[in-house]
Amino acid sequence: MRTMTAQERRPKRLILAAGGTGGHIWPALSFGAWINKKHPECDVRYICGSRPLEREIYAAAGAEPSVLPLDGSPLAGRGPAQKAARLRALSTSYGMASSLVRDFAPDAALVFGGYLSLPVIAACRRAGVRCALHEQNARAGKATRLAAKLGMEIYSGWSECDPLPKKKFIRAGVPVRDFALPARGEAWINLGLDGEAPDGPVVVAMTGSLGSRSVKDELCRAAQEEAFARWTFLFAAVSEKIESPSPNVRLLPKVWDAAQLYGLADMLVTRAGGSTLTEAAVLGIPALVVPWMKAADNHQYFNALAFAGENDGMIWTEDDGYEALVSALIKLKGIHDGKKKIAGGSGGRGGAICENLWSLLFPAF
Missing domain, CATH: 3.40.50.2000 (Glycogen Phosphorylase B;)
Structure with missing residues (x-):
């Protein structure tokens, strides 16, 4: 039997990066809440963008994310001025994400698609930190398609992740909140x-x-x-x-x-x-x-x-x-x-989805 190294014995550290809309953020928060319950020794850090709605959602869940100064994709800016401002924000966000990755020293990072993924992916690649992407939609977004080209692990919420071939992604399901339904x-x-x-x-x-x-x-x-x-x-x-x-x-x-x-x-x-x-x-x-x-x-x-x-x-x-x-x-x-x-x-099937995602990120634990 192989003896675990000191690095492997150390409690895990995980970055969850999700921003833009609730469609990206709630799965990250749901997975993080499941980790806190099932693997409380794991240190989870969140990263989000600067839209007020993002911080409102995180606050509603009792989470305090690190905020990058991104409020939208540079590709979707309204006119040259906004696109230029978002490009500058993207560069600043890359520097901030690099500092966060360096200081926190995570074992892995999981990004949840959208423009916020880009600086976190770049920071993790620079630091040699394993980074995977979760796609909540059956149609892969731009960040997901880029991540696939970079050879990253793609975890899909559905049996399809169009236009990616099935060999390019793993179906994991979408993490959901642990609902106890009232009468x-x-x-x-x-x-x-x-x-x-x-x-x-x-x-x-x-x-x-x-x-x-x-x-x-x-x-x-x-x-x-x-x-x-x-x-x-x-x-x-x-x-x-x-x-x-x-x-x-x-x-x-x-x-x-x-x-x-x-x-x-x-x-x-x-x-x-x-x-x-x-x-x-x-x-x-x-x-x-x-x-x-x-x-x-x-x-x-x-x-x-x-x-x-x-x-x-x-x-x-x-x-x-x-x-x-x-x-x-x-x-x-x-x-x-x-x-x-x-x-x-939702605890049954919802918990199975989170367990599956955890096993993909940390197969030995």
Whole structure:
């Protein structure tokens, strides 16, 4: 039997770099939370960008990341001035990331895609630190495609990572939060909703703000149909305060504790972010997926296809029209009636995803 070296016996140190949007950040935070629970000896450090939303998400999770002065990709700047400013920020971020890597001396780093990955990848390569990339989408982003060309390990959330050939990535799944779902009545109260929790079907819409007004309007229109009179439609993050424009519709502000929403949901209507779709999958909640067709590289449509191919889901786009939406909701109710939500929350399958990812990073431990 081989004797472990002093370096191998030392508690592990890991950098998790994720920024830009919640789609990148929540998987990193979920994996970090699992590590803190299962491998508390491991020292985890987070790196993020400078967008206010990024720090808001980390603060909501009780994490304190190191912040690089990046608020967007130099390739996506609005005009030459912003692109030049972002290039300068990228150079500064590389220097800061190099200092962080040098001072922390991690055993490994895991970046979660997007423009924030670039300075961290460069810093790790310069320092000789193993760096892998996690891709949450079924369509590889620019950073992922670059990492593949550099020969880095790519861990995909799905069975596809288009356009990479299967030999270029390993399917690991998307780390998700460890939800303990409350009972319906408890979740209704925790969200600050008046009256008693409904006993009919509850649809939770998590379509975000990007180009989603038409989705919200069509769902509100459907709520007025006789077929949905006993249904309740909850819309997350669409209002500054709780509003009730009609008896079976509730508009909610931003909800950080998604367990309350999932605890109420019989069905979801959601955009096709990799994290949210994986949460729906591990919780066993049927979902009507509405991909945002203007997403970079059309990755949301690829995510929707991957999800619907393996889970209880359907796809609807605004181009499909109102009647198709009504039909899809009714079919989704049939799927819901034929199954049960996963008891106990996301700990089972969600924990297996994190265990798999940990084993890929540290196969000997």
